[in-house]
Amino acid sequence: MQTTIHPISGEELMAYFDGELPPARAMAVHEHLETCRECRNVAADLDAVSRQLSEWQVEAIRPELKLPEHIKRRRP
Ligand SMILES: [Zn+2]
Numbered sequence: 001m002q003t004t005i006h007p008i009s010g011e012e013l014m015a016y017f018d019g020e021l022p023p024a025r026a027m028a029v030h031e032h033l034e035t036c037r038e039c040r041n042v043a044a045d046l047d048a049v050s051r052q053l054s055e056w057q058v059e060a061i062r063p064e065l066k067l068p069e070h071i072k073r074r075r076p
Pocket residue numbers: 005006007032036037038039040
């Protein structure tokens with residue numbers, strides 16, 4: 001019986017997406033992701049979460065974009 005060994009931890013995957021891994025390590029992660037569907041799934045989840053987080057942050061920082069009433073009513 002063969003057990004798949006994943007040389008990458010969740011923390012390392014997160015560091016990989018944050019660009020915080022040293023290049024050699026990032027390369028190893030990248031190569032493992034290309035061959036391992038399971039870690040790719042984990043990676044996709046992490047990626048989606050961090051994307052949601054950054055979108056949420058952008059949303060929170062973005063100033064109110066609604067035009068004031070008097071400008072909306074003005075005709076060109
Ligand atoms: Zn794996």
